[in-house]
Amino acid sequence: MPLTNDHIKQRLTGKFGDQVMNFQEPYGMLSFEAPKDMNLKVISFLVDDEELKFRFLTDLCAIHYPDGKGRELAVVYHLHNLEDNVRIRFKVFTDITKPDVYTLTGLFAAANWMERESYDFFGVNFVGHPNLKRILNVDEMDYFPLRKEYPVEDQSRVDKDDEMFGRG
Amino acid sequence: MARPVAYNVNVKKLENDISMVDMPEGYMGEGFFATSMNKVVGLARKNSIWPLPFATSCCGIEFMATMGSHYDLARFGAERVGFSPRQCDLLMVIGTIAKKMGPVVKQVYLQMAEPRWVIAIGACASSGGIFDTYSVLQGIDQVVPVDVYVPGCPPRPEAILDGFIKIQELVGKESLRRRNGDQYKALMESYAIQ
Numbered sequence: 001m002p003l004t005n006d007h008i009k010q011r012l013t014g015k016f017g018d019q020v021m022n023f024q025e026p027y028g029m030l031s032f033e034a035p036k037d038m039n040l041k042v043i044s045f046l047v048d049d050e051e052l053k054f055r056f057l058t059d060l061c062a063i064h065y066p067d068g069k070g071r072e073l074a075v076v077y078h079l080h081n082l083e084d085n086v087r088i089r090f091k092v093f094t095d096i097t098k099p100d101v102y103t104l105t106g107l108f109a110a111a112n113w114m115e116r117e118s119y120d121f122f123g124v125n126f127v128g129h130p131n132l133k134r135i136l137n138v139d140e141m142d143y144f145p146l147r148k149e150y151p152v153e154d155q156s157r158v159d160k161d162d163e164m165f166g167r168g
Numbered sequence: 169m170a171r172p173v174a175y176n177v178n179v180k181k182l183e184n185d186i187s188m189v190d191m192p193e194g195y196m197g198e199g200f201f202a203t204s205m206n207k208v209v210g211l212a213r214k215n216s217i218w219p220l221p222f223a224t225s226c227c228g229i230e231f232m233a234t235m236g237s238h239y240d241l242a243r244f245g246a247e248r249v250g251f252s253p254r255q256c257d258l259l260m261v262i263g264t265i266a267k268k269m270g271p272v273v274k275q276v277y278l279q280m281a282e283p284r285w286v287i288a289i290g291a292c293a294s295s296g297g298i299f300d301t302y303s304v305l306q307g308i309d310q311v312v313p314v315d316v317y318v319p320g321c322p323p324r325p326e327a328i329l330d331g332f333i334k335i336q337e338l339v340g341k342e343s344l345r346r347r348n349g350d351q352y353k354a355l356m357e358s359y360a361i362q
Contacts, residue, residue: 136268136303137267137268137302137303138267138268141302145302145303150302152300152301152302153300153301153302154296154300154301154302154304154306155302156306157296157300157306
């Protein structure tokens, strides 16, 4: 029997009930969210379950939604079932003033650098990460540049005329 | 049908099989030639510059074309591209330099022996170019002093050659005392280089 989105949803709600919510299927890819302290439980269930077998972590990233009060930062996990070739997307949301999310490095070694990247750009504090420090930006950087409150342009410039660059 | 653009329609006559540099000004008599040390040293230096290419991105591809047989930077005495800063005279920074790369450029510059020159090739190396962003160095002149800037995104090999000829002019005319002068020392100090 092929692994359908409905079946995945049924297995998840059967195990976690109301705690997994907001199921969507944009472009046919199942997408859902859970409370942030549930992330390890949900993902280990997705990995270990004999029917789901989502054993490949495709991507891990963060998003900043400045308008969502109390749930400004999202951590997004993309998982892949290589046997049935099915992909899903799983999100947890966290408050930007206390962006603590449990680390996935215990389950997937590949999460190590991706979590460092999410920390580097968004300041998500991955609790239990073995080496949570900046990975791509300069070490001296004192802010998280992809949070929406920071402009993308380099602020040290004095000689670039904004009007000449189409943003006057 | 004629092609809209024709190349090499005006055939230029070959003036010499081998072009030689002109002799510097001086006094000449039977069996001797006297000129100033400045001119001889400048002549020797400018026609045997050893470039160190620091190529990071698309401008580097244009530089490869410049080094290739068609444009051939070797015609200007820069045959020997070195990848060891200790032996090279000219640091060619070609391409976007991220802020994280800035200390590396400076380190390479510091390892070069005096006299040394720097050419910034392309918009990114000169000013940050289109990358006006938190992660990109807004011109390498924030970390090392630059002698010649070549604009373009990327510049054509002809532009790179033109910039190189400008460097040759600087090298040929440089006074032997310049690197001991106060102005040069002040420039180095403004980059915190001893």
